[in-house]
């Protein structure tokens with residue numbers, strides 16, 4: 001285990017939580033000249049970010065549900081913004097990250113084809129969607145037995161582990177593994193150069209373990225909470241009653257087999273409601289093994305089932321959606337995981353990233369991995385509004401505490417953690 005010291009460095013912003021939200025924030029803030037560091041309790045990306053399907057949405061999902069409002073139109077820029085980063089020319093350098101697929105596909109069975117064709121011909125969809133001719137069909141739809149319609153959607157799928165790793169490698173000097181247990185708000189008077197004094201706040205951060213028998217606490221003058229579901233406990237330790245958070249649980253089936261059985265595929269199956277019945281993404285497991293990870297309606301409806309029950313339902317549903325395929329050689333599992341988001345009064349899914357500021361504490365949820373760039377734009381606006389200076393001196397920084405911390409590593413992916421496949 002490598003220990004690091006940040007002796008002689010001044011730090012004034014502490015980011016708590018190392019999923020995509022915290023990492024994107026760290027990268028943008030350091031590039032903008034803010035002295036920021038990040039604390040991750042476990043491994044980077046070990047909760048929602050690593051468990052995501054890696055889809056960089058451009059708003060189609062919202063268009064399908066009729067929620068493509070004026071405000072959510074910023075989402076349409078996301079595929080371009082991420083592409084600039086992948087090309088090494090964007091706000092965060094992702095030139096070392098990998099894409100799993102340039103496109104996603106949408107398919108429907110024959111009975112729904114007419115309805116869906118009409119919808120995709122509509123103005124809102126036609127620029128982003130291409131109706132494919134049979135000779136252009138990709139695996140596993142390039143089979144004589146497939147009788148539906150196939151559309152190609154201009155939204156990429158990323159290898160999220162490689163995205164997280166690309167950011168970690170560039171900023172590893174500022175990423176520490178430590179579970180923040182408790183935060184206390186302190187009010188202080190910071191002396192100003194012109195000898196006037198200004199009311200200001202500072203935050204004492206306590207960690208869950210004693211590090212090398214040293215007192216495991218430090219003080220930072222600005223906090224950014226990007227701990228996903230962990231934001232709830234952090235806010236309560238600050239005695240903040242707002243913002244409130246909601247969890248929307250998912251139970252994601254997964255199956256593994258040789259790539260000759262499970263080809264690489266990134267596709268949404270559309271049902272009668274025009275909401276994806278199932279969203280399938282393929283991931284690399286080993287030299288000759290692929291995993292299919294199943295999201296969409298099946299993951300939402302599966303909450304409350306046992307793993308065995310969810311696997312049974314997934315087997316049946318997948319076979320009925322893709323009757324031309326043979327899944328008998330596959331091994332199965334399922335992952336229970338919550339989406340953590342700002343609370344909506346009616347419990348519905350939020351469509352935009354949420355950023356809240358109280359004193360010098362900013363709490364943020366990106367809502368979608370794809371929308372992390374918009375979330376960080378909002379964080380930077382808040383820092384400017386609050387007058388947080390770049391390169392300002394921290395009120396007090398206990399370098400001895402940080403010197404005893406180790407660097408946070410990138411998390412394995414959910415299918416790499418499964419011990420017993422069914």
Ligand SMILES: Cc1cc2nc3c(=O)[nH]c(=O)nc-3n(C[C@H](O)[C@H](O)[C@H](O)COP(=O)(O)OP(=O)(O)OC[C@H]3O[C@@H](n4cnc5c(N)ncnc54)[C@H](O)[C@@H]3O)c2cc1C
Nearest residue numbers: 017019020021041048049053054055180228230367369370
């Ligand atoms: C199954 C699933 C599939 C998804 N698919 C997609 C998709 O395809 N495309 C898309 O755009 N979005 C997708 N999403 C949504 C997306 O994954 C999330 O919006 C995004 O990853 C949230 O990132 P985050 O950094 O806020 O949270 P997280 O990734 O959950 O990260 C929070 C981090 O904070 C750490 N932490 C918590 N408490 C503390 C503490 N006290 N001290 C220190 N560290 C702490 C945790 O260990 C964790 O690493 C999906 C979500 C799920 C659950």
